[in-house]
Amino acid sequence: MKQFTSVHDIQNVEALIADGIALKNNPYQYKELGAEKTLGLVFFNSSLRTRLSTQKAAHHLGMQVIVLNVGTDGWALELQDGAVMNGASVEHIKDAAAVMGLYCDIIGVRNFPTLRDRDADYAEDLQKQFIQHCKVPFVSLESATLHPLQSLADMMTIAENATKKKPKIVLTWAPHVKPLPQAVPNSFAEWALRCGHDLTITHPGGYDLKESFTKGAIIEHDQDKALKNADFVYVKNWSSYDDYGNTIGGHDDWMVNAEKMALTNNAFAMHCLPVRRNVVMTDAVLDSNRSLVLAQATNRVFAAQIVLQKMLESNF
Amino acid sequence: MKQFTSVHDIQNVEALIADGIALKNNPYQYKELGAEKTLGLVFFNSSLRTRLSTQKAAHHLGMQVIVLNVGTDGWALELQDGAVMNGASVEHIKDAAAVMGLYCDIIGVRNFPTLRDRDADYAEDLQKQFIQHCKVPFVSLESATLHPLQSLADMMTIAENATKKKPKIVLTWAPHVKPLPQAVPNSFAEWALRCGHDLTITHPGGYDLKESFTKGAIIEHDQDKALKNADFVYVKNWSSYDDYGNTIGGHDDWMVNAEKMALTNNAFAMHCLPVRRNVVMTDAVLDSNRSLVLAQATNRVFAAQIVLQKMLESNF
Amino acid sequence: MKQFTSVHDIQNVEALIADGIALKNNPYQYKELGAEKTLGLVFFNSSLRTRLSTQKAAHHLGMQVIVLNVGTDGWALELQDGAVMNGASVEHIKDAAAVMGLYCDIIGVRNFPTLRDRDADYAEDLQKQFIQHCKVPFVSLESATLHPLQSLADMMTIAENATKKKPKIVLTWAPHVKPLPQAVPNSFAEWALRCGHDLTITHPGGYDLKESFTKGAIIEHDQDKALKNADFVYVKNWSSYDDYGNTIGGHDDWMVNAEKMALTNNAFAMHCLPVRRNVVMTDAVLDSNRSLVLAQATNRVFAAQIVLQKMLESNF
Numbered sequence: 001m002k003q004f005t006s007v008h009d010i011q012n013v014e015a016l017i018a019d020g021i022a023l024k025n026n027p028y029q030y031k032e033l034g035a036e037k038t039l040g041l042v043f044f045n046s047s048l049r050t051r052l053s054t055q056k057a058a059h060h061l062g063m064q065v066i067v068l069n070v071g072t073d074g075w076a077l078e079l080q081d082g083a084v085m086n087g088a089s090v091e092h093i094k095d096a097a098a099v100m101g102l103y104c105d106i107i108g109v110r111n112f113p114t115l116r117d118r119d120a121d122y123a124e125d126l127q128k129q130f131i132q133h134c135k136v137p138f139v140s141l142e143s144a145t146l147h148p149l150q151s152l153a154d155m156m157t158i159a160e161n162a163t164k165k166k167p168k169i170v171l172t173w174a175p176h177v178k179p180l181p182q183a184v185p186n187s188f189a190e191w192a193l194r195c196g197h198d199l200t201i202t203h204p205g206g207y208d209l210k211e212s213f214t215k216g217a218i219i220e221h222d223q224d225k226a227l228k229n230a231d232f233v234y235v236k237n238w239s240s241y242d243d244y245g246n247t248i249g250g251h252d253d254w255m256v257n258a259e260k261m262a263l264t265n266n267a268f269a270m271h272c273l274p275v276r277r278n279v280v281m282t283d284a285v286l287d288s289n290r291s292l293v294l295a296q297a298t299n300r301v302f303a304a305q306i307v308l309q310k311m312l313e314s315n316f
Numbered sequence: 317m318k319q320f321t322s323v324h325d326i327q328n329v330e331a332l333i334a335d336g337i338a339l340k341n342n343p344y345q346y347k348e349l350g351a352e353k354t355l356g357l358v359f360f361n362s363s364l365r366t367r368l369s370t371q372k373a374a375h376h377l378g379m380q381v382i383v384l385n386v387g388t389d390g391w392a393l394e395l396q397d398g399a400v401m402n403g404a405s406v407e408h409i410k411d412a413a414a415v416m417g418l419y420c421d422i423i424g425v426r427n428f429p430t431l432r433d434r435d436a437d438y439a440e441d442l443q444k445q446f447i448q449h450c451k452v453p454f455v456s457l458e459s460a461t462l463h464p465l466q467s468l469a470d471m472m473t474i475a476e477n478a479t480k481k482k483p484k485i486v487l488t489w490a491p492h493v494k495p496l497p498q499a500v501p502n503s504f505a506e507w508a509l510r511c512g513h514d515l516t517i518t519h520p521g522g523y524d525l526k527e528s529f530t531k532g533a534i535i536e537h538d539q540d541k542a543l544k545n546a547d548f549v550y551v552k553n554w555s556s557y558d559d560y561g562n563t564i565g566g567h568d569d570w571m572v573n574a575e576k577m578a579l580t581n582n583a584f585a586m587h588c589l590p591v592r593r594n595v596v597m598t599d600a601v602l603d604s605n606r607s608l609v610l611a612q613a614t615n616r617v618f619a620a621q622i623v624l625q626k627m628l629e630s631n632f
Numbered sequence: 633m634k635q636f637t638s639v640h641d642i643q644n645v646e647a648l649i650a651d652g653i654a655l656k657n658n659p660y661q662y663k664e665l666g667a668e669k670t671l672g673l674v675f676f677n678s679s680l681r682t683r684l685s686t687q688k689a690a691h692h693l694g695m696q697v698i699v700l701n702v703g704t705d706g707w708a709l710e711l712q713d714g715a716v717m718n719g720a721s722v723e724h725i726k727d728a729a730a731v732m733g734l735y736c737d738i739i740g741v742r743n744f745p746t747l748r749d750r751d752a753d754y755a756e757d758l759q760k761q762f763i764q765h766c767k768v769p770f771v772s773l774e775s776a777t778l779h780p781l782q783s784l785a786d787m788m789t790i791a792e793n794a795t796k797k798k799p800k801i802v803l804t805w806a807p808h809v810k811p812l813p814q815a816v817p818n819s820f821a822e823w824a825l826r827c828g829h830d831l832t833i834t835h836p837g838g839y840d841l842k843e844s845f846t847k848g849a850i851i852e853h854d855q856d857k858a859l860k861n862a863d864f865v866y867v868k869n870w871s872s873y874d875d876y877g878n879t880i881g882g883h884d885d886w887m888v889n890a891e892k893m894a895l896t897n898n899a900f901a902m903h904c905l906p907v908r909r910n911v912v913m914t915d916a917v918l919d920s921n922r923s924l925v926l927a928q929a930t931n932r933v934f935a936a937q938i939v940l941q942k943m944l945e946s947n948f
Contacts, residue, residue: 028352036660038688048391048412052382052419056354059380064691066684075680084910086809091906095918096680099905099929103684177402273415274407278400286411297415344668364707364728368698368735372670375696493718589731590723594716602727613731 001310003131005124005140006148006187007194013155014195020156020299020306027060027305033312034063040104041141044070044111044126049273049300050141050149054108057305061312066104079125093129101134106311113144113181115245121145122210137311139304145210147183149307150272151191153299157292158197158232160299161268166198167231168265172223173203174254174280176237179247184272185238186213193217202226204251210241223254230264232292235271235281257282261290268292317626319447321440321456322464322503323510329471330511336472336615336622343376343621349628350379356420357457360386360427360442365589365616366457366465370424373621377628382420395441409445417450422627429460429497431561437461438526453627455620463499465623466588467507469615473608474513474548476615477584482514483547484581488539489519490570490596492553495563500588501554502529509533518542520567526557539570546580548608551587551597573598577606584608633942635763637756637772638780638819639826645787646827652788652931652938659692659937665944666695672736673773676702676743676758681905681932682773682781686740689937693944698736711757725761733766738943742773745813747877753777754842769943771936779815781939782904783823785931789924790829790864793900798830799863800897804855805835806886806912808869811879816904817870818845825849834858836883842873855886862896864924867903867913889914893922900924 003009010016023029039058043051051067058065070077077096078089085092100107109130113121121144131138140148158167169192171185185201190213192199199217201209208219220226227233235256240246255278261267269281269291277283286293319325326332339345355374359367367383374381386393393412394405401408416423425446429437437460447454456464474483485508487501501517506529508515515533517525524535536542543549551572556562571594577583585597585607593599602609635641642648655661671690675683683699690697702709709728710721717724732739741762745753753776763770772780790799801824803817817833822845824831831849833841840851852858859865867888872878887910893899901913901923909915918925 031352036663038691040684046391048384048407049415052356052384052416055382056419059354066687068680068684075678078909082910082915085908086911090908091680092909095905095907095909095925098926099681100684102926102930103688103933273411275411276401276406277394277408277411278398279402283398293411294414294418298418301419347668362707364700364723365731368672368700368732371698372735375670589727591727592717592722593710593724593727594714595718599714609727610730610734614734617735 001137001307001314003138004148004307005127005138005143006146007151007191013191016152016306017155017159020152020302021160023302023305030309031060031062033309034058034061037105037312038064038066038103039308040100040107041065041067042070042100042107042109043068043141044109047110047141049297050110053300054141054304056301057308060305061308063308079129093126094133097130097133098135101136104136106137106139106308107134108139108141110141111143113183115179115181115239118241118244139307142183144181145183146187148187149300149303150184151187152303152307153296154188154234154270154272155191155195156299156303157270157296160295161292162231164231166196168198168200168229169232169234170226170230171199171201171234171236172226172254172256173207174235174237174256175252176276176280179239179245180237182209182238182241185209185236188234189214189217200226204248204254206240206243206248207238208241209238223260224263227260227263230267233261233264233267233269235269237280255280255282256285258284261285266290270296273297317453317623317630319454320464320623321443321454321459322462323467323507329507332468332622333471333475336468336618337476339618339621346625347376347378349625350374350377353421353628354380354382354419355624356416356423357381357383358386358416358423358425359384359457360425363426363457365613366426369616370457370620372617373624376621377624379624395445409442410449413446413449414451417452420452422453422455422624423450424455424457426457427459429499431495431497431555434557434560455623458499460497461499462503464503465616465619466500467503468623469612469619470504470550470586470588471507471511472615472619473586473612476611477608478547480547482512484514484516484545485548485550486542486546487515487517487550487552488542488570488572489523490551490553490572491568492592492596495555495561496553498525498554498557501525501552504550505530505533516542520564520570522556522559522564523554524558525554539576540579543576543579546583549577549580549583549585551585553596571596571598572601574600577601582606586612589613633769633939633946635770636780636939637759637770637775638778639783639823645823648784648938649787649791652784652934653792655934655937662941663692663694665941666690666693669737669944670696670698670735671940672732672739673697673699674702674732674739674741675700675773676741679742679773681929682742685932686773686936688933689940692937693940695940711761725758726765729762729765730767733768736768738769738771738940739766740771740773743775745776745815747811747813747871750876771939774815776813777815778819780819781932781935782816783819784939785928785935786820786866786902786904787823787827788931788935789902789928792927793924794863796863798828800830800832800861801864801866802858802862803831803833803866803868804858804886804888805839806867806869806888807884808908808912811871811877812869814841814870814873817841817868820866820868821846821849832858836880836886838872838875838880839870840873841870855892856895859892859895862899865893865896865899865901867901869912887912887914888917890916893917898922902928905929
């Protein structure tokens with residue numbers, strides 16, 4: 001595997017999920033594989049779970065990890081080809097990515113969207129240029145539009161808990177206090193559909209996701225109706241794609257609570273964390289024995305590990 | 317050992333001190349003990365000695381270390397149970413600590429007091445909730461009210477240098493330019509008393525420490541009188557407990573200088589560092605051959621190491 | 633080797649360059665040498681290449697690395713001996729360096745000049761005091777006036793690419809948008825001269841470097857004339873030494889482009905990175921097959937590694 005930026009980089013998703021789950025029996029079984037290899041983690045934006053779980057995965061594989069926090073170091077990159085760099089940018093991504101690739105055997109990058117310029121965000125220019133110039137295997141640690149390591153962990157969690165072949169999964173929009181990226185729901189949708197799950201997406205009007213990620217899912221604007229017979233309820237806020245980066249306000253009644261979970265088929269509740277309790281979901285849902293949020297967080301380690309492992313095994 | 321938050325977590329303090337000192341002969345003798353174990357260090361406040369000495373201790377034990385700087389990453393935690401999280405907090409401590417516990421085998425946390433709300437600071441709510449929710453062994457890297465790793469290092473230093481069974485130790489308040497926590501003196505007092513040392517605490521009026529930490533010590537408001545016959549002089553500024561977090565001003569004559577040290581029994585001078593030279597203590601005292609400040613700093617490594625080792629040995 | 637702060641710390645420069653290049657065949661050949669050794673990296677200023685390449689070098693040698701970012705942690709050091717520390721400084725360099733030396737086997741420090749007080753910058757007081765008080769081997773990661781690890785990497789790159797014994801090397805000033813230190817050109821000049829290269833330095837009037845670094849080089853104010861017959865062109869901006877830290881403005885025509893490179897003996901183009909493209913040098917020069925900028929960046933790892941290795945081998 002040379003890059004992991006979306007489900008489209010994977011040929012056999014079911015095998016990847018199964019291999020990731022199998023690692024949990026003996027996390028250090030491949031600890032010689034990463035000897036003398038360096039993983040570089042570049043954070044343009046802050047990170048808790050991704051940072052820690054990816055470092056842990058690298059430790060399991062015996063890799064060295066170098067972390068670069070771009071935000072706090074104020075390392076402004078130029079993305080425009082041919083730019084006369086007489087402004088704020090101190091280095092061109094061409095040079096920065098090329099140098100990182102000289103020092104690291106695998107590179108992971110996190111970069112959030114601006115939520116202002118939709119075309120620029122969805123072009124994923126920073127990621128594409130990083131991949132082009134670093135020349136080593138590349139792992140997305142969440143990009144402007146997708147969060148594939150989260151989605152892989154989510155699919156592993158569903159696989160471990162599903163009691164039927166084609167469970168009904170509901171991805172529901174939920175309220176929040178500020179505009180959030182569409183990366184997690186975009187990514188969840190395309191992974192769930194690729195896994196062949198029965199996916200329903202529910203949200204208020206104005207919050208449609210980009211169609212290319214959701215094609216094949218049922219879109220249902222009545223949340224109660226959507227939740228009927230659900231086996232898994234994936235809760236997540238996102239800002240508008242159409243009215244890009246904005247939120248319409250209101251819709252507090254979309255918070256997922258025990259009454260709403262009672263409409264389901266005793267469904268599991270999922271969220272990628274961090275979650276604003278009693279805004280997005282109630283304490284009762286998060287702390288119930290049907291909550292999978294910590295199982296998802298655990299699987300973040302093994303999702304990262306199986307991806308790194310496949311990259312190490314392919315000898316680049 | 318499941319937690320190390322104060323002297324009350326230790327059954328046999330003398331044995332712990334002796335075991336810590338014994339590590340110095342061969343720091344890497346237990347380097348297999350921490351193989352495949354991860355130590356998570358969470359800094360809500362800045363740190364030099366604690367950060368470096370704890371990392372070094374973990375290296376001695378063969379552990380992997382993951383560091384999270386909360387301050388610079390702006391990770392605001394909610395502590396209130398049942399809170400509707402529509403404000404500044406992005407994650408509840410319940411979830412944050414639980415996730416950290418999934419990724420780490422031992423967790424260390426540093427959090428300073430507000431110095432504004434005494435009841436809140438002394439309730440040690442952040443630490444208690446972290447311990448409750450992370451579910452793995454927990455080491456205080458200095459909390460709102462105590463600094464047990466510093467105190468253990470201090471007791472090791474006293475044990476290595478004492479020439480009598482029950483040395484006279486004087487903990488003296490000293491001037492400073494801004495209000496400081498009571499964590500170091502609170503902690504030093506309860507460890508020295510538990511060790512059975514002859515402890516005198518001296519400070520200007522208005523700087524009494526909380527009685528529960530100092531019960532058994534002699535409180536003497538005349539610094540010169542207190543210093544008489546001292547074998548060890550521990551110098552430290554702290555802000556007022558009664559007029560919480562404030563400083564009264566003045567008292568520059570409480571700076572510890574060579575004249576004051578001359579009142580003692582050729583005492584050793586101690587300070588936890590960092591120290592503002594010629595405000596708290598003079599150069600002459602800090603640079604004399606009776607200064608133990610670097611010996612204390614050295615022992616920070618082995619204090620951390622013996623605590624981590626006891627946790628690793630107890631197999632959690 | 634006890635310290636690496638300039639070319640004057642090296643007895644046999646040619647041998648050091650050759651040994652550094654030889655490491656590239658098998659970077660991990662000395663991976664047992666640094667076992668149980670800790671490298672402390674202290675960054676008073678930001679760093680990408682130096683941070684990553686030095687960490688990578690340490691990994692090659694099996695050393696543990698501890699990184700301290702002084703800037704973001706706000707750790708203001710007092711340098712004045714005997715100071716009454718009632719101001720902004722929280723710790724004296726005496727104590728800070730001594731403690732770092734207790735925890736680390738080798739220490740590297742990066743500190744930039746103020747560009748305001750020339751005497752203070754050129755006194756290299758912070759570096760000298762760090763060396764005096766830390767008492768362990770010391771590596772400059774770029775100081776106020778020199779960048780010896782960069783220069784060593786540059787000399788390795790020249791050695792690998794030169795086709796004659798005494799190549800003509802031109803160090804040319806180039807435009808920039810803000811005042812930069814003289815550390816890289818000072819250091820490059822003294823290393824190139826020590827290696828016996830034929831060195832010409834060209835810059836507009838007012839940008840003379842301090843003579844002690846350039847004695848033996850030809851100084852030529854006509855850039856075109858200087859470039860004639862050059863085998864290597866090292867491009868770098870620097871601010872004025874005479875009108876200290878200032879820039880005169882203008883001189884945009886000093887940017888190195890393809891037309892200027894055509895005046896040379898098909899010279900290689902060099903720059904230490906980061907580079908502002910199309911201000912300092914054009915894309916055409918940086919992206920040509922005569923550009924050595926990535927080769928220089930690669931050699932940063934092995935320059936750091938050979939220095940650390942010599943320190944480890946000398947058993948301190």
